Amino acid sequence: MTPLLPLALCAALGLACYAPATLAAAPKPATLAIVHAKVVTMDKSLHVHDDGTIIIDGGNIVAIGPAGLEKAYAAAQTIDAGGNIAMPGMINTHNHIAMMAFRGLGEYRSDDRLRKFFFPLESRMLSRHLINVASRQAAMELAVNGVTTVADMYYHEDEVAKAVRDVGIRGVLGETVMNFPVVDAPEPYGGFQYAIDFVKQFKGDPLITPAFAPHAPYSVSPQMLAKVQQAAEQYDVPVLMHVAEPPDEWERVKTKFPEAAHFDNELDYLDSTGILSPRLLAAHVLRADARDIALFKARDVGIAHNPKANTKGHGGLSPALEMMHAGLGVGLGTDGPLSGNQMDIVSVMGYAKRVANIRHPETTTYKPPELVAMATIGGARALKMDDRIGSLEVGKAADVILLDTHSLNMQPLYDVYAAIVYQANARDIYTTIVNGRVVARDGKVLTVDLDKQRQAWDQVTHEVAEFARTLNY
Ligand SMILES: [Zn+2]
Structure with missing residues (x-):
């Protein structure tokens, strides 16, 4: 078949030009075409297009296929990926991004850092303004690191939402509910x-999924857990909660809430409140035996695995491997900047494998594609958003990152999954696209007034540093 040339070009070449009606279909509209990418789809069959094309229209992926696919589309913008990797944006399933304002403080002692250092710091320094500025700063770092969705639990979550939306990444954002006064709620609970109010304000936002965040089993009564669950059902939103984190959690629960003493086991107690449901994303889960895992599975609870923060904080290691093998939705998280410090998910993949090997010295733990799957x-799945995000498939949201395969550390590139898990670092990610929009390129966020943010950030961190010095920690 004679390749079809544009009529004008073919006339200019002096060729006899014709365009059979069947082949002359008008190119379909598209906003963005990514061409010549090694497309790691993370779909069910783990399909990789070696020289692939992704066509995006508005916020959605409308076609994926081999090189040349773009010819059927009139894309407003084309990115030539030059053989680099295109993969789904990474999902950071547990964070407290506003704590970016406190990162790196109080790192010399670990004895009761939370109560003696961090709580006074929080109660003195937290404000709407700090939460907004620090959240924007963190969301920028997440964006350049290839994180396109972050799950977050904190206070003034409406300010977190505004900051995340400004940067243009996705947020599943939970407003904290707990039994003592906090910055945005002087009354317990x-x-x-x-x-x-927050859920009503942001419900239906294209980037923000508002959520309830009961802080932890030891800080929220069973009656309040039941109310939260009821409200989450009523408004059809997720619930984010820390579960099985401190080693004495169950003892603390029984001391605070006497009704818990009727149960032999923390999860049975939690189940009695209704909070264990498909809506729940349980963060940490450092202890879960086979029976607990079966209950999580029966209730279809999602899990946020934070191995770097957990080992840094002496928490130990979650049985995430067992939970993944049981078929639970398990994602990776960093936890907040105070305990997780680094906000990227790239480094968490390889770390999850390394520490799992220490926990299970006798067996094979994760294979590289399983780790890339946890990151995407x-x-x-853990957030019950797998119908929209997490893989590159037609009809899904266009959350795509491009990862440079020509950096020294990415060579040689024999197995794409092994290279992503063990060779890549977050700096290799050079383009981040969320909902069809390029939000970061070459280490810079494109959506925010950087000078304005820098000024606000310098002011906030200066004030934090001054007060932190008085704590003598
Ligand atoms: Zn946390």
Whole structure:
């Protein structure tokens, strides 16, 4: 078949030109074409297009296939990936991004850092303004690191939402509900009403999924857990909660809430409140035996695995491997900047494998594609968003990152999954696209007034540093 040339070009070449009606279909509209990418789809069959094309229209992927596919589309913008990797944006399933304002403080002692250092710091320094500025700063770092969705639990979550939306990444953002006064709720459990208002304000936003965030089993009564669950059902939103984190959690629960003493086991107690449901993303879960895992599975609870923060904080290591093998949705997280420090998910993949090998010295733990899955589609499953994000498939949201395969550390490139897990670092990610929009390129966020943010950030961190010095920690 004679290749079809544009009529004008073919006339200019003096050729006899014709365009049979069947082949002359008008190119379909598209906003963005990514061409010549090694497309790691993370779909069910783990399909990789070696020289692949992704066509995006608006916020969605409308076609994926081999080189040349773009010819059927009139894309407004084309990115030539030059053989680099295109993969789904990574999902950070547990964070407290506003704590970016406190990163790197109080790192010399670990004895009761939370109570003696961090709580005074939080109660003195937290404000709407700090939460907004620090969240924007963190969201920028997430964006350049290839994180396109972050799950977050904190206060004034409406400010977190505005910051995340400004940067243009996705947020599943939970307003904290707990039994003592906090910055945005002077009454115990005041966060519950705040959360309802927040959910109403942001429900339906294209990037923000508002959520309830009961802090932990030891800081929220069974009656309040039941109310949160009811409200989450009513407004059809997720629930984010820390579960099985401190070693004495179950003892603390029984001391605080006497009704818990009727149960032999923490998870049975939690189940009695209704909070264990497909809506729940349980962060950490450092202890879960086979029976607990079966209950999580029966209730279809999602899990956020934070191995770097957990080992840094002496928490130990979650049985995430067992939970993944049981078929639970398990994603990776960093936890907040105070405990997780690094906000990228690239480095968490290889770390998860290394520490799993220490926990299971006798067996094979994760294979590279399983770790890439935890960073992408596994996180989406944990958040029950796998119908929208987590893999590159037609009809899904266009959350795509490009990763440079020509850097020294990415060579040689024999196995794409092994290279992503063990060779890549976050700096190799050079383009981040969320909902069809390029939000970061070459280490810079394109969506934010950087000078304005820098000024606000310098002011906030200067004030934090001054007060932190008075704590003598
Ligand atoms: Zn946390």
